[in-house]
Amino acid sequence: MQKLLIKGKKELIGKISISGSKNATLPILAASILANRVKIKNIPLVKDIFTMVELLNFIGLKTKLIKKKNIIEIFNSEKNINTLAPYKLVKTMRAGVLVLGSLLTKYKKAKVSLPGGCAIGTRPVDLHLYALKKLGAKIKIKNGYIIAEAENGLKGAKIRFPSISVGATENALIAAFKAKGLTILKNCAIEPEIKDLISFLKKLGANIILKGRTITIKESKIKSSKIIHEIIFDRIELGTYMIAGALLAKKKLLIDKIQPKIIKSEIDILKKIGIKILIKKNSVIIIKRKKLKKINIITKPYPGFPTDLQAQLMVLLTQADGVSKIKENIFENRFMHVPELKRMGANIEIINKTAIIRGPTKLNGAEVMATDLRASVSLVLAGLIAENRTLINRIYHLDRGYEFLEKKLKNCQAEITRV
Numbered sequence: 001m002q003k004l005l006i007k008g009k010k011e012l013i014g015k016i017s018i019s020g021s022k023n024a025t026l027p028i029l030a031a032s033i034l035a036n037r038v039k040i041k042n043i044p045l046v047k048d049i050f051t052m053v054e055l056l057n058f059i060g061l062k063t064k065l066i067k068k069k070n071i072i073e074i075f076n077s078e079k080n081i082n083t084l085a086p087y088k089l090v091k092t093m094r095a096g097v098l099v100l101g102s103l104l105t106k107y108k109k110a111k112v113s114l115p116g117g118c119a120i121g122t123r124p125v126d127l128h129l130y131a132l133k134k135l136g137a138k139i140k141i142k143n144g145y146i147i148a149e150a151e152n153g154l155k156g157a158k159i160r161f162p163s164i165s166v167g168a169t170e171n172a173l174i175a176a177f178k179a180k181g182l183t184i185l186k187n188c189a190i191e192p193e194i195k196d197l198i199s200f201l202k203k204l205g206a207n208i209i210l211k212g213r214t215i216t217i218k219e220s221k222i223k224s225s226k227i228i229h230e231i232i233f234d235r236i237e238l239g240t241y242m243i244a245g246a247l248l249a250k251k252k253l254l255i256d257k258i259q260p261k262i263i264k265s266e267i268d269i270l271k272k273i274g275i276k277i278l279i280k281k282n283s284v285i286i287i288k289r290k291k292l293k294k295i296n297i298i299t300k301p302y303p304g305f306p307t308d309l310q311a312q313l314m315v316l317l318t319q320a321d322g323v324s325k326i327k328e329n330i331f332e333n334r335f336m337h338v339p340e341l342k343r344m345g346a347n348i349e350i351i352n353k354t355a356i357i358r359g360p361t362k363l364n365g366a367e368v369m370a371t372d373l374r375a376s377v378s379l380v381l382a383g384l385i386a387e388n389r390t391l392i393n394r395i396y397h398l399d400r401g402y403e404f405l406e407k408k409l410k411n412c413q414a415e416i417t418r419v
Contacts, residue, residue, distance in 0.1 A: 004392040004406070006383035007415035008365055011250035014412040017257045018238045019044040019403040020070065020231035023095075024193040026052055027170040028200045028229065029072075030098035033059065034106055034177060035204055037226040038074040044234065044403040045070065047396070048093050055089045055096060058082060059103075087113040087144060092400070097125055098167065100146060101175035104137055109149040114141070127161055127168035134159045135172070135179050156181030156219065164189050164301045169215070170197055176217040177206050183217040191302040192262050196232045203227050233258045237402060238284075239266050239309040240377055243316050244409070245286030246275040247385050253412065256283035265303050269295065269313075273320060292360070294322035299329050311337045311378035317357040318346045319385070324357045337375035340368040344382050344390070365390040370397045377402060384414060 020042035029052045032038045043049055045067055053063050056074065060081040064073040083103045090096030090113040103110035114125065129139050129146065135154040140147050156179045161168060166189040173194070176183035188194070190213055198208050198215075204227055207218035238258050245253035260267065260279045267277055267284070273295050276287035295317070299307040307330035317324040318341070328334050335355055338348050344366050347358040365388035370376030376398040383390030392398075395418075398405060406416050 001393070002395055003419050004380065004383075004395050004398070005417045005419050006365075006380065006390045006392070008384055008386040008388065008390060010248070010384070010413055010415050012245060012248045012253050012409070012412040012414060013250040015254040015256065016241050016408050016412060018233045018241070018255060021193055021196070021234040022046055022048055022401050023191075023234075023236070024196040025049055025231050026095035027098050027174070027193070027197045028231065029053070029056060030095065030102050031174045031197065031200060031204070032056065032074045033061065033076065033099060033102035034174070034222055035074070035227055036076055036222070036224050039226065039228045040072050040074070041070065041228070041230040043070050043072055043231055046403050047400045048095065051089060051093045052095060055085055055099065058086065058089060059084075059099065081107060083107050083110050085110070085112040090115050094167070097128060097146070098171055098174065100128065100148060101132065101171040101173075104132065104148055104150055105154055105175045105178045108151060108153060110146070112146045112148075114144050114146065127163070127165045128171045131159050131161070131168055131172035131185075132175055135175055135183065154179040156183040156217075158184045158186070160186040161188065163187070164213075166191055166194065169194055173197060173201065173208070173215065173217065177201060177204075177220055178222070179217070180219055182219070185215040185217070186213065188213050188215050189301055192232055192235060200227070200229045203229060232262075235263050235266075236306065236308045236374075238263060239306070240312050240381070241408070242266070242270060242277070242284065242286055243309075243312045244381055244384065246270060246273075246289050246292075246316055247319065247381060249286050249288045250413075251288055253286045254283060255286065258282060258284065260284055265305055266309065269297060269305055273316065292316065292320035294320050294324040294359070296325040298327040301330070307334060308374050310334060311374045312381055314338075314348070314355060314357060315341065315378050315381040315385075318348070318359050318361050318363065320357075320359045322359070324359070326355045326357070328353050328355070336371040337378045340375070340379055341382055343368060344386055346382075362387065364388060367391040367393065370394040373397050373401045377405070380405070380416070384409075
């Protein structure tokens, strides 16, 4: 099993280019089932994407992945289509459930394994099924599979989500594409990745209006022409490297291929902590920090502070003066990195849903274990600032969502090796 070996205390200098968004690519790949021909640019070369491509191939689509250009081409000949998403392909990747909406709206039936992914909470698919039932699907769960059908096609409906869910919003959006009549979704997630999905669906022929947290979808016909779409940048990868720069920039760290306005709340919070950030049109520059201030934050749906950056921010706050607090409001089990950080010397206490971080503390290298995607990269950050060497186990979590992480950090003088 592969591990990461990190020698800490090496200052970072240079440039990091941000990859395409994993969380934007996955639903767009799922929605590609609706299309005839698709070309998607700027996809990240990470494990979750490869798994989704394998799933599309299993369903019967033809795919051509051009790794050197981060491009995938997808062709649907409508021959030998399999409306099954098996456990072996969905068990490691929660986004596999997104093919449910595509298969239902195009082929009127689907059998999709209940999903896997990171063990950061229950994350039930109840809201996905709630929306699809409202659209007229008949659904049952049997032997670990969601079995859904809509013999006469889906029908438009008014749906108000009981709570905000990114995945359920995406599945409902895709399913409503061809639903007869008008669909109105309320209390939707409005992450940039969802807006990117809407942009893709519009190119495909969808009539979609987004206003506040309400999305209106009119029955649409799928265009037969080839669709070309470029994925937005990965804002979580950007936030991760901004925090790395805040911890270790020698003088300054340039991060490019981004749109700073999308991460306004993250930038505001980092500035409050004491990080100097120069904002350009398509890049940010992180200036070497002198002193970090304590802060209290709560993770919230976009445009609030993202749960996917909580673990990374916690590492930063171990170096801040005073007592900081992070309340985790999205997932109930997203503090699994805390015991590993404490093994490295962090002073962190968990009370209910809140992490209390006392700093600044000196971190020491240790052998640690990654428990999920974002926890794994928080341990990388901790290893970069720790004394001596850190060995991170179970880095397959990391490979699900970060493209060329070691290469990008090595190019900025970090000592990090896969062993």
